[in-house]
Amino acid sequence: MTVKNNRTPRRVLVINDTEEILELFHEIIEGLGHEMQGRTYAPDDLQQVIDAKPDLLIIDIVLAGREMMGWQLLQKLRMKRETAKLPVIVCTAARIEVQEQEGWLTEKGVVTVYKPFEVDDLERAITRALDVADLRPG
DSSP: OOOOOOSOOOEEEEEOSOHHHHHHHHHHHHHTTOEEEEESSOOSSHHHHHHHOOSEEEEOSOBTTBHHHHHHHHHHHHHSTTTTTOOEEEEESOHHHHHHTHHHHHHTTOEEEESSOOHHHHHHHHHHHHHHHHHSOO
């Protein structure tokens, strides 16, 4: 697979309840030259995300058929000082639910990619999220 950037590889944590989606993300993220960890559930314990030390989190808000699991994790991330600035991409088919929260997501710096997505759109979102993170002060 060809690496599409010249940056230092970053750690991307993807939380999605579908193994096939995780495999697709793995190909895309590794193709960009980054390392991916995948989880098929939303950890109830925020500490699991912190321990993974991701540079970027990609999460679906609907996990195991329950919309609240992804939203709750995202809200916890934004409320905790050490994860408040963690770049997050919400990648979901729940277009209506996300559009209802668009103002909050934008305010919190969360990027949205809707399923089904074009690979190029996801790659651009990942690159943009990591570029913004690189520009943030220490």
